[in-house]
Structure formats: structure tokens, C-alpha cells
Amino acid sequence: MKKFIGPLSLVLIALVLPWWGTSWTYVDHQGIVHEPGFYTIPVAELLVLIAAIWSGYLLWRRHQLKKHQQS
Numbered sequence: 001m002k003k004f005i006g007p008l009s010l011v012l013i014a015l016v017l018p019w020w021g022t023s024w025t026y027v028d029h030q031g032i033v034h035e036p037g038f039y040t041i042p043v044a045e046l047l048v049l050i051a052a053i054w055s056g057y058l059l060w061r062r063h064q065l066k067k068h069q070q071s
Contacts, residue, residue, distance in 0.1 A: 003058050007051040014047035 021037025028034060 003062075004055060007055045007058070010047045010051035010054070014044040014051070017044045017047070 017040045018037075021040030022035060024037055025033065025035045
């Protein structure tokens with residue numbers, strides 16, 4: 001389970017990052033919405049993708065090691 005701390009932390013960051021980035025969203029006097037943290041949404045999606053690939057690699061590697069040990 002220690003090996004999955006990295007991907008799990010990336011998913012946690014990906015969940016918190018858009019919330020934190022959009023906490024500065026405001027509407028000015030003309031009714032225009034300003035979202036200075038809008039870029040955090042694609043960054044969070046990228047982090048989830050990296051975490052999924054990393055987890056898949058760890059699972060595949062564990063499966064290969066078990067397969068090799070049984071031989």
C-alpha cells in the first residue's frame with residue numbers, strides 16, 4: 001500500500017486544486033465574471049490522468065512480480 005501514496009496524493013491535490021483556485025472568483029460591477037484560478041481545472045484533470053497511469057503501472061508491475069515468483 002505504501003507504493004500507492006504517490007498516486008493517492010496526486011488525486012487529493014487534484015480534488016483540492018480547483019476548489020482553491022476558484023475561491024477567488026468574483027463578479028465585477030459590470031457583471032463580468034473574473035476567474036483567475038480557471039487554469040487549475042485542466043491541471044487537476046492532468047494530475048488525475050497521471051495518477052491513473054502511475055497506479056496502472058504499479059498494479060501491472062506487482063502482477064508481473066507475482067507471476068515471476070510463481071515460475
